[in-house]
Amino acid sequence: MRLSVQEAAFDLGQEANRFSNDIKGAGAIVTFTGVVRDNGGQLTAMEIEHYPGMTEKAISEIMEEAVARWDLADALVIHRYGVLRAGEPIMMVATAAPHRGDAFAAAEFLMDYLKSRAPFWKKEISAAGADWVAAQESDEAALTRW
Numbered sequence: 001m002r003l004s005v006q007e008a009a010f011d012l013g014q015e016a017n018r019f020s021n022d023i024k025g026a027g028a029i030v031t032f033t034g035v036v037r038d039n040g041g042q043l044t045a046m047e048i049e050h051y052p053g054m055t056e057k058a059i060s061e062i063m064e065e066a067v068a069r070w071d072l073a074d075a076l077v078i079h080r081y082g083v084l085r086a087g088e089p090i091m092m093v094a095t096a097a098p099h100r101g102d103a104f105a106a107a108e109f110l111m112d113y114l115k116s117r118a119p120f121w122k123k124e125i126s127a128a129g130a131d132w133v134a135a136q137e138s139d140e141a142a143l144t145r146w
Helices: 012-021 052-069 102-114 136-143
Strands: 001-008 028-035 043-050 072-078 082-084 089-097 120-126 131-132
Touching: 001 052, 012 072, 012 089, 028 102, 052 072, 052 102, 072 102, 072 131, 089 102, 102 136
Parallel strands: 001 072
Antiparallel strands: 028 089, 043 082, 043 120, 072 089, 120 131
16 A cells, blocks of 8 residues: 655656556556546635645555455555645545456545545635635535445
């Protein structure tokens, strides 16, 4: 398992290749990348804050739960913080498993957790000002399937 909480941008292809090159015994690799969304074309930037140490611990625990629940060969989570522009990658999840069902389920589990429970605080900045992003009911509802 590898976790990186970082300010620096990452190369999607390079990370996916590095992840897949290190895998032994997997028949399926699933990757997902979230990007900063600009609904309506008004976003100047998104600022993401976190508490170092606390964030890594919380995400590591959920990664360990994913590995325990599904037959995974490996898992990767990269999540950025700092000031990000629309279209920039914000996070990446990758899972590898002997079969696709476990790889997909574990990836979705990790993505749902990151979206709703990981200790990040997001502020959208536009010409009209800055607003903290509130929790979405749909994100909370997604957790009920796990």
